[in-house]
Amino acid sequence: MPARADTSEHRCESLADRDMPEVTGMSAELITSGTFVDPEGEGQDQEDLPEFCRVALTVDPQINIEVWLPTENYNGRFQAVGNGYFAGFIAYDSMGPALRAGYATASTDTGHPETGTSGAWAMTDDGEQNWQLIEDFASRALMELTTKSQDLVRAFYRDEPEYSYWTGCSTGGRQGMMLAQRMPGAYDGILSEAPAINWDRFLVAEMWPQVVMHQDLGGPIPTCKLELATQAAVEHCDALDGVQDGLLEDPRRCDFDPATLVGQETPCGVVTEAEAAALQKIWDGPRAADGSFLWYGLEPGAPLGDDPAGVGSRGGVWEPGGPGWDRLAGTNPFLVSDEYIKYFVLADPDWDYRTLTYEGFEQVFRQSQEMFNDVIGTDDPDLSEFRDAGNKVLLWHGWDDRMIFPMGTVDYYERVQDELGGDVTDFARLFMAPGVDHCAGGPGPQPVDPFEALVNWVEKGEAPEQLLASGSGEDDQVVRTRPLCLYPAVARYTGEGSTDEAANFECVLR
Structure with a gap:
């Protein structure tokens, strides 16, 4: 475990003076209040945060990245978090939970200022595709996030992170798979949920x-x-x-x-x-x-x-x-x-x-x-370098997804199998969630902490055969649990006990 970080304000603020390629501006401040207010007012303000060093940097021409470095409860690990739809925002809502869990964490707006559903940034004033911003959004910002964040983690803690993870849904899932394909040695584990990997189609x-x-x-x-x-x-x-x-x-x-x-x-x-x-x-x-x-x-x-x-x-x-x-x-x-x-x-x-x-x-x-x-496109099935680096990817997708067609993820996973000779479960596993909508919601039980399953696989060698899914009723009372089975297996009722209890189902190949 890396040594406990020096929590002095001077130590944190000195990161702003670090010389990093293509960085046009950087600031660093120690956040001790336990509260972080989203400066753009786009997401939820974060509360009950441990003390952390907040580093904000801009990579030429306009890729904004934030890195949060906990000073008191650091678990020796780095977790980068992905965006949704066209990005354009720092995912503070995802960084907060990662920080509370002891992770150094990071996010990027991917290089353009327009958030959410607006795609106008992808076109120049002259009526042409803005290839600089498109390529930053597609891949370059993700690679810059990875290299710059891991450099800052090393500088602040004076040691490499024991493990590095990526987690994200939708666009964030695509971002994780982009990194698996283009920076196969960068992340020990990638959680890719409802991934937008077949973007162009x-x-x-x-x-x-x-x-x-x-x-x-x-x-x-x-x-x-x-x-x-x-x-x-x-x-x-x-x-x-x-x-x-x-x-x-x-x-x-x-x-x-x-x-x-x-x-x-x-x-x-x-x-x-x-x-x-x-x-x-x-x-x-x-x-x-x-x-x-x-x-x-x-x-x-x-x-x-x-x-x-x-x-x-x-x-x-x-x-x-x-x-x-x-x-x-x-x-x-x-x-x-x-x-x-x-x-x-x-x-x-x-x-x-x-x-x-x-x-x-x-x-x-x-x-x-x-x-x-x-x-x-992010659909290159040749993940051999990612596999050979000893890294793991866990994918899951809801069958009731109304936005990213779940068969696109099944198609990709089967092409990975074909490309790499059949069984790929030593490093890549897919789980399909009946009745689950895009990233969450829908009538089906929701996956319960698939990130924990990924961490246990990476760090303990406990490859998941099932993911637990849970459905809640009024007052968040659990009313149904089910196993999500390793694709292509499906959950089958054993014929005994309640059909609302996961223990009464088994995973079978139909």
Whole structure:
């Protein structure tokens, strides 16, 4: 264990004088109040923090990085935390818990100032793609974060961190896999949750439901019909796993046909043949003009319609009321998809998604692949250098994810297996979570501290065969636990005991 750090204010502030390549500005201050107020007012203020040295630095041209170094409860480890959607913010909400747990921790805004769902920063004033900012966002900021943070950890504690970890969901999950592919020796363990690894494909594919509805129906399917379709699909396929619990253990097995809903009365009208056909296209996912596969669609259990409360995320933590989070088949498109096509792919701020035909969709899809797969695709299956360095990656994805299609993660994991000769569980493990939405939420039990499972795997050699998942009711009382099984195994009820207790399930290959 590294020696206890000198907690003097002088020791902390001296880090600001450290000479680091391409750093254009750096400050360091000792935070003793136990409270940290987000200077941008974007996230939650952090309270009950241990004393720490806060280092803020800017890497040319405008990559902002923060490194928090605990002075009293340092556990000898470093944990970098990822962002959500287009980043543009320091993930203080994720840094706080890491610091309380004794980790030196770091985050970056990835080099652009516009936060959240805005993609306007990806285009210059001259109407061209801003490749400097795009490449900083895609990879360079992550590598700068890694090298600069680990240098500061060594300088402050006068020793290497015993272990280095990356953790993140969505964009943060993509960031972790980018680092596994491009800096394979940098992190002992990576937790990649609902990863946005197939960026150049899934962000365009998120627009597919809107194209289908506007081209085939002239506008959106009413929300109550979408809710009916999801409910009917779950009810039809619920018992396939042996338990009637409102969850689809593996939605790929679901054979529900939305045509069976035709003629059914709903509060928003009768379900028509055209609407049922459109629903099937949405579930099937994007297809080219010749009918060939382009990308995956939403799974049958995933929400389709509008969410009246709205949903938002900061650093992988989902909160009500966030901007731009209409569901993919809702009244409006998912804003991140709209912004990506508008500013990254087309560099046209006046583009209107309602003008997108099937032919135009295919063109935009292939254009996105050509322009951005090498830049931000993050889907290189050759993880041999990461494996050979002795490092571990734990992935999990919710089957009810309404934003990043879970089959994209399954596809990637299976390609890693193919690339590396079959079984890769010595260093890479995937767990699928029935009924879980994007990063969290949904009717399914939520994974319980997968980061702890990763740490035990890295440091104790305890490779996880299952992840515990837990569902809570009123007053946060646990009402259901389930095992999440190592892919491709699924949880099967033993036939004895409560179906709400994980101990009564076993993981089997179906």
